[in-house]
Structure formats: C-alpha cells, structure tokens
Amino acid sequence: MISVPEYVRSIKPYVPGKPIEELERELGIREAVKLASNENPLGPSRKAVEAMKEVLEGVNRYPDGGGYYLKQALSERLGVDMDEIILGNGSNELLDIAVRTFMTPQDEAVMGKPSFVVYPLAVQALGARGIEVPLKQWRHDLPSMAESITDRTKIVFIANPNNPTGTINLSDEFDEFMSKVPEGVLVVVDEAYYEYVQDARYPDTMKYFREGRDILILRTFSKIYGLAGLRIGYGIAKKELVTEMNKIREPFNINTLAQVAARAALEDEEHVKESVRVNEEGKSYLYKEFDRLGMEYLPTEANFIFVILKQDNAVEVYERLLKEGVIVRPMGQRYLRITIGLPEENRRLIEALEKVI
Numbered sequence: 001m002i003s004v005p006e007y008v009r010s011i012k013p014y015v016p017g018k019p020i021e022e023l024e025r026e027l028g029i030r031e032a033v034k035l036a037s038n039e040n041p042l043g044p045s046r047k048a049v050e051a052m053k054e055v056l057e058g059v060n061r062y063p064d065g066g067g068y069y070l071k072q073a074l075s076e077r078l079g080v081d082m083d084e085i086i087l088g089n090g091s092n093e094l095l096d097i098a099v100r101t102f103m104t105p106q107d108e109a110v111m112g113k114p115s116f117v118v119y120p121l122a123v124q125a126l127g128a129r130g131i132e133v134p135l136k137q138w139r140h141d142l143p144s145m146a147e148s149i150t151d152r153t154k155i156v157f158i159a160n161p162n163n164p165t166g167t168i169n170l171s172d173e174f175d176e177f178m179s180k181v182p183e184g185v186l187v188v189v190d191e192a193y194y195e196y197v198q199d200a201r202y203p204d205t206m207k208y209f210r211e212g213r214d215i216l217i218l219r220t221f222s223k224i225y226g227l228a229g230l231r232i233g234y235g236i237a238k239k240e241l242v243t244e245m246n247k248i249r250e251p252f253n254i255n256t257l258a259q260v261a262a263r264a265a266l267e268d269e270e271h272v273k274e275s276v277r278v279n280e281e282g283k284s285y286l287y288k289e290f291d292r293l294g295m296e297y298l299p300t301e302a303n304f305i306f307v308i309l310k311q312d313n314a315v316e317v318y319e320r321l322l323k324e325g326v327i328v329r330p331m332g333q334r335y336l337r338i339t340i341g342l343p344e345e346n347r348r349l350i351e352a353l354e355k356v357i
C-alpha cells in the first residue's frame, strides 16, 4: 500500500453529532430529538427555501465560482469591499484554506483547549504543529496565548463564542491581545455564533480589520441562518489575504443552492430575530431546569450549553439519553454540550435527564 505520512495516520478523526435517522433506525423509534450539533431548531428561512426552488431546474450548470451576488449582498451588509470577502463550503473550509495558504509544515498555530476541534485537525493535516493553550476559567486565556506566539507561529485561532464552552472573550481583553500580536501572525477569529451573542462587551473585531491588521473574521450560515446542510460560510480579511486564499480555494466550492439560499436568508431579518428569541427563551428555561436538578453549567453566549457533570460519566449519560431518544454531545469524561432546541425539545431533554441522572 502507498505510505501515508505519520502526521496523517495519527489524526484522530472528527466525530460528528449522531444523525437523528441513525438513532431512530438503531432504536426503532420515531421523533428522536437532536441537540448535538448546534443547528437552528427552527429550520431555514422560508425565503431561503423558496429561493432554492426557483433555481432547482438550473443545477445542470456550474455555480458562479465567484459568488458574485452573495458577495455583493454581504459587502453591502458589512460595509466591506467584495474583494475583502471569501466564501467557503462552510466556515470549516475557510479554516482549512487559511492553514494551507499561510502555513508550511515547519510552522505553528496557537489555539485554545478545549476549542473547536477542527483547528488542530486542519493544522495536523498539513504536518504543522498546533500549540494548545488551556482555557482559563472556561475562557480563552488570551495573555497566555499571546505569550505562546514564537517566530514559528503563523496563525492564532480564537473561537468567540468558544465551542464547546459558549463563553466569550471581552472587548478590552481583545484589545490587549491584539496589541501583543506581532505583524506577520494571522489572527483567525471564528465568529460562528456571532448573531446569538447578547453581552454588550462582545468585541467588534471588524475594527481590527479596518485598521489593516492581519485578521480573518469567519462567520457562517450554518447556525442562526439554519443552512448547515448546504455548507456555506464566509470570511472577511484585507484584499491581499483574500487574493492568496482564493488561489487555494476550489473553483466551484459554493453550490448554486447555497448561494441563493444564503442571499435570501441574509435578508430575512424576521427569521434571525425569531431564532434569537427562541434561543433566549430556551436558554432561560434550561437554566431554570438545570438549577432545579442541581446541575452545573456555564452561562452561554451561543445556542448551546456546556454542562459540567458531578462524575466522570459523560459517555454513560450520553448513551442513556440516546435510549430516551435524545442526542446530546459528550465532551471528554465530565461534560456534555447541549444545543438549545425548541420548547418541546428542551422539555424532552429535561424529562430524559430526570430519568438518567
């Protein structure tokens, strides 16, 4: 067999949330509840669905490889030039493109631990080195991350809000951090849950972009816009960076349906507002119920809650919840990450937890 580089062979594959259909098939049940992948429980915007129907007959043609109309809409919305935007097959693809554009196998990338699991995977796939800096009180330890930057560091990844903790770093902490990042190091700020954040101290990272810093801001249509299955996200960075990243990007990485759906979803402000409302309502309900059950959790700025169990039995709790038809995400031995669902789904979760814990 052809030899596989050691850095590829040693990758621990990404484990996705269990699909609903799989659990229903395995247990022979119906109406399982999935609170495992931080999707929008309301579904996509109706306007996005209608927009897709209109272009279905045209899918014999390749999509617009430049994503002109979507970039135009984003450019107007964000007040940036079209050539300062890059579209990705999910923001996940943009993480990968950033690594392949800016890093060589001799380089390092600094990231939090625990944070989004794709960062170390993307770095390892290139044969480069990920430096994982433990969180401090469940938030990115930005001073330590800045201290971990060396001559070999090319990228610093910061998920804000962080996945899996749902916590954020604040504006003044970010200012301090950015003042310590030397030129030539790209700060990738992953704002996948940006639209859910309620805390007014959330940093406006566009400020650093406007200052001309080496920053790549990532957002996605997978979360609040409810289009996870279409795979579409975008990045904002200065033109010089976007131009280089576009050289690596696959020519037709964003399919036709994703392009039109994202454009329609962007305009459907009612859907976004309703999604925030449902999330806030679900959050309050779950906080109240977790308190009642004596369960510890971290207050969240996203659409999921990080639950801290009393014992190292997260996998066991996860498996018992599965038998009750509720899919959550175990994190290590001690923690669960639970997506905030619709009121009925949240009730199902609480009923199941009452039986299981």
Ligand SMILES: Cc1ncc(COP(=O)(O)O)c(C=O)c1O
Residues within 6 Å of the ligand: 037, 038, 089, 090, 091, 092, 093, 116, 159, 161, 162, 163, 190, 192, 219, 220, 221, 222, 228, 231, 232, 233
């Ligand atoms: C922090 C963070 N970044 C990026 C992503 C990837 O999102 P997508 O590739 O669907 O845009 C996720 C998805 O869970 C996430 O939690």
